[in-house]
């Protein structure tokens with residue numbers, strides 16, 4: 001076989017692709033000392049005015065916008081994709097977690113610790129047949145107590161409905177590209193869409209872009225820790241979850257497992273994962289492509305999430321590194337689908353029915369805020385005198401759990417971007433310690449951070465305050481009105 005044919009075959013198999021794509025990105029990069037520049041002419045931009053502007057309509061941004069809109073703020077949500085929901089509908093497996101880890105500790109009371117608008121959303125989605133609600137885990141009870149699995153498409157539909165009801169100005173297919181800052185106060189942002197560039201002025205701002213784009217444009221301090229693998233996940237259709245159960249059972253490889261409502265019937269498998277699978281070839285191949293064999297669903301013949309992980313050699317904020325990774329990950333997905341079809345009886349005719357539009361990141365920029373939640377805060381179940389909500393899930397359980405199956409608090413200070421008067425950060429961009437971040441970055445925490453910042457930004461905008469001038473008692477009263485649960 002000629003060398004070219006051989007490498008083509010290897011790329012098709014996902015082998016050696018890293019070198020090929022990495023080389024491709026290296027070839028096109030600008031060599032030091034050879035950069036050319038073009039100065040853009042100044043341009044007059046049309047201006048719009050709002051009370052609250054939220055950049056990023058993903059997991060956190062959706063709830064920030066609903067909170068601001070419902071509380072009467074003139075709100076704009078800027079989202080680069082054509083829908084809202086973010087990684088909750090693109091990457092995940094289950095929505096972790098509205099409850100404390102009560103199944104892992106003796107005599108631990110079961111408490112729904114995250115309520116408010118996120119729980120209301122989940123209840124409505126469940127009534128639409130797009131979510132399992134809160135069924136209890138049968139296996140993996142030391143990791144999470146319940147399994148909230150979603151239908152990604154119904155989630156997106158409900159997101160738009162609620163934004164409309166809350167009277168939010170929803171600018172989808174619109175990219176945030178700049179910030180207008182004066183005297184440590186953010187005056188406005190620049191957006192770009194097919195309608196052209198615009199300047200959007202407001203009183204309060206929330207960065208929910210996951211990447212921390214708005215904070216970076218506004219001059220906030222940040223780092224890029226690059227401490228996680230990136231991932232694309234796909235939905236696998238014509239693949240019965242019951243067949244998957246039989247396969248795992250026959251190989252004595254059943255890991256996490258949960259039963260709940262599926263395709264209109266109760267007590268069906270909705271979460272399943274392989275553990276110590278005794279097929280070395282499959283395990284080795286799956287490992288090579290970073291394939292996770294844990295999945296959830298709310299439909300009979302559909303595995304909602306199959307993940308392929310890949311640690312980008314560069315960073316997730318470099319366009320060319322990401323382009324190379326996008327190509328690599330799509331090859332991995334093709335290989336993952338092949339493996340599942342080859343090894344799992346009943347999956348022979350299954351196919352990829354959904355992929356994420358772009359690779360999903362677990363961390364982009366880490367934004368410096370007034371307080372940095374520490375690992376000890378999380379595992380010791382620390383609450384603060386400016387808690388915005390309580391949270392009780394850790395993605396590294398059972399290695400790290402919150403003490404006695406309790407909760408810790410997300411303080412208001414942890415959401416205020418350092419050095420900027422009227423800018424909040426919500427979602428995966430807060431918390432520097434990787435171990436603590438493995439808790440705060442999870443979906444339900446991001447959703448609740450969204451409600452907290454949307455509420456705070458509205459109060460500030462109504463009273464023309466900077467985020468540090470807001471009275472905590474006013475914020476807590478508004479959050480309680482929004483049905484947020486507090487530990488004390």
Ligand SMILES: Cc1cc2nc3c(=O)[nH]c(=O)nc-3n(C[C@H](O)[C@H](O)[C@H](O)COP(=O)(O)OP(=O)(O)OC[C@H]3O[C@@H](n4cnc5c(N)ncnc54)[C@H](O)[C@@H]3O)c2cc1C
Nearest residue numbers: 056058059060080086087091092093096176210427428443
């Ligand atoms: C692969 C993967 C699997 C995961 N699995 C789970 C799981 O099973 N359970 C769990 O609880 N958590 C899971 N997580 C963690 C959790 O899903 C994320 O941490 C969380 O959803 C992040 O929310 P966010 O709002 O910070 O970001 P996102 O949900 O990514 O939202 C950011 C939004 O901003 C938009 N945006 C970005 N830049 C711009 C811009 N410049 N202009 C306009 N819009 C912009 C994006 O399009 C996106 O919609 C997973 C994460 C990943 C990556």
